[in-house]
Amino acid sequence: MLRFVFRRLIQLVPILLGLSILLFAWVRALPGGPAQALLGQRATPEAVRDIEVQLGLDRPLWEQYLQFLWRAVRLDFGASLQTGQPVVDEMMRRFPATIELALCALLIAVAIGIPLGYLAARRHGTWVDHVVVSGSLLGVTVPIFFLAYLLKFVFAVQLGWLPTAGRADARARTEHPTGFYVLDGIITGDLGASWDAITHLILPALALASIPLAVIVRMTRASVLNVLNEDYVRTAEAKGLLAGTITRRHVLRNSMLPVTTVIGLQLGVLLAGAVLTETVFAFAGVGKFMADGIVERDFPTIQGFILVIAVIYVVVNMIVDLVYGLLDPRVRVS
Amino acid sequence: MSVTEAGSVPVGKAPLEAGKPDTDSRPPARGLRGEAARRFFRNPMAIVGLVLIAIFVTVAILAPWIAPYSPKDNSWLSEVRPGVYPGPSAEHWLGIDPLGRDVFSRLVHGARQSLLIGVVSLTLGATAGVFLGLLAGAFGGWVDTVVMRFVDIMLSVPGLLFAIAVAAMLGQSLTSVMIAIAVVNVPIFARLLRGEMLGQRTADYVLAAKSLGISRAGIVFRHVLPNSFTPILVQGTLTLALAIVEAAGLAFLGLSGSDPSTPEWGRMLNDAQSTLAAAPMLAFYPGLAIVLAALGFTLVGESLREALDPKMRR
């Protein structure tokens, strides 16, 4: 068991290294050269020369790469061209918001997706099944930002049920010890603030959840259909087990295995999707910062964001792999 | 409840550990094509999808003849005032946008952009991906390891972010968008084809061909590749749908190629952001167009998958 975990961890290394190499090459290929790109407007000849020395552009390539790697490990991505502050600091400040949003979206996707998928599988071929499948197809094809607009327009602008923008009511004076607004409200005893945060989260989370929801529904449905067809389900029936037992112990446990893998993958979709969703709702998270950075050609920010997100993505997927190994004894042997 | 009907084999964006495709139960490529075609055309999803695609492609190709005005023609600026954006009328079927241009014409020409980007990036990405997958699958050994490591690394960055990075790097142009989306698709196809080949490699008919002395290239091109064709086709249609959406996403973020006056659905959506309250339809039209175009390909892709999967008996 431990060997399995260890082996998986080892596989991380080449991927992370490869990622760093890719990013390094990318920086070097930026328009105008890396120095120019990293300085942007403030690229006076002196500053450029300074940066070139700093980046070691006069040194051999492999030395540059090592420097790059060293800086990346220390999370030194330079200063954001938008704010002049270190990219790391700007990202750290905004990360809790995005994490809160992503978790909320994931929760929605899983809590609604798995039951729906199961339902569709059990009612395979009926209208319920068709509706669910069609809905999931729609979920994948509707662009997140368009959905965000629609939600905002209908529920916020027209109906006024939910706020149109931001993370919280701008007028409120609340403490934010952790940066996770919903949690903060609970910690400081101000449940009104928590509720306020939640209402601000609903629409963007719904928009963000659309793709993962659709994927989870499809995956669950396919997986359950597959399992229902398996011989061991027939054996369970032949044993005369109660329907509930069969569903829980034999059908669900086996069909959830592929679904967990999918959930890990969806995190990447969520983090990328945050870039598209946060702008629409002026949600002060890392995604919006990145979106603004793209428009402003803030390469240090873009670089930092991509590296951090990619690492998170890889690590999360590895964790998912491990969890899968825990659930499916066959995997451990190989 | 007892033994129920056949399910479908989950295929799609492969997790980091690609599984073996179920090749033993897949029939030889040629014989069952007719039956698959019948199943395909009997599926209402497929028909709707084909209709949507037909409309989309027709509009895209015939845009200059369908659009009543040039998409860049902004001579109606005078009719526009802040907060007042003329809606649908006899001369302007979908109204006028804040810069005085005919919305319908822009929408129609936007189809061209989307189709172009979709087709080109799909072709580029699929070709490169299939080629890589072929290399990995045909040679195995260290070639396989190297290629798949590379693919894994590329897949470690979520798709959209990868496209953003590439597009930002290549600068503001239509080509850069197409390349960006193509690059995102390379690892998907590479892994797909390599997985297929891996599964086929141990199939009985391959062993039989080998025992007859058929060369490796012969086996790959004349036997394995045709049998791997169907998942590629399915993935291709789905990728095309995604490419349309991704291109719109990139445009939404400000990374679209070409100059701002060229109509592009994603950018039109972005532009409509500022006038959302006053003229919501300006956002709906391009958004709806994106959805319908992508939906067409998605429906066809899904129907193809169902029709070509031998396990689906109903």
Add this chain to the structure above:
Amino acid sequence: MSFLQVRDLTVTFQRSGHPPVRAVDGLTLDVAAGQSVGIVGESGSGKSVTSLAIMGLLPRRGVKVTGQVRLGDRDLTALTPRQMRDVRGSEVAMIFQDPMTSLNPVITVGRQLTEVITRHSQASKVDARREAESLLRRVGIPDPARRLGEYPHQLSGGMRQRVMIAIAIACRPRLLIADEPTTALDVTIQAQILDLLRDLVSESGCGLIMITHDLGVVAGLCDEVHVMYAGRVVESATATNLFGRPSHPYTDGLLRSIPRMDDDRGAALHTIRGSVRDLVPWDRGCAFQPRCDRAVDACLAGPPAVTDVSVTSPHRARCIRPVNVAASSTSVSKAKGGVR
């Protein structure tokens, strides 16, 4: 006194856009306590569907089951699904063909055993575990205590099938149905499994229905044999009589197809011409007619009558021109449905 009585069992599959298919057509058979009955047939003959129908494991959509399946004093076809669940596993149990896919890969062997025990009895978890261990020992699995915590993929094919058997006999059913239990196993293991089944049956006095396409299996194990073709039984006899004096041309053809040590070298192997798809519906004539060398015009005149082929022992064939008929037999009973 037979405690399983199947009367006129008919299973019709209805797929939209396709004509209905009668997989089982008016089947009638009996199984007595302690008796081993073999059902022989090739793929498509309806033998597996028969077993699923008896167990009530056929899907409810698209399938129509008529006829009676009496177990003791109850008609299984008349039971509600919940009642049928109580019967399955405890009074009637089934052993399936492929032990690899028939066991849940992510649940331990022990759990898969104890769950059927606790389902049909008041046994505590501890008792059930103990019972499971002794069951594993009974079916010949070495080191049973360790096996309880293992997973199916850690066992060999033969051992997995033993586990399946253990599961089936766990609640001491009165009827055991084995659907091709040895087909997926090596020949040497086959023999062991069959021996095990024979022991269990004689020890417990339960009835056994052995479904197979392998005549050798039947010869070694079964008292009575029914040969199925196209959904109906075409010949019934004791094993000895069936192999000694096959009456139906189909059975005859099957037996002739088995190559023998004393056959002429160089002589062509005997086959039954045509294929299962060359079919005549039973209500129009004899389904086997297109492939039969002994067919005459009357074979297409209507469903063939059932002939008592022997006076001395129950041996019947659904044929108007049976092979190997003893001199003074011919009590022709024109029964509709099964060979009775």
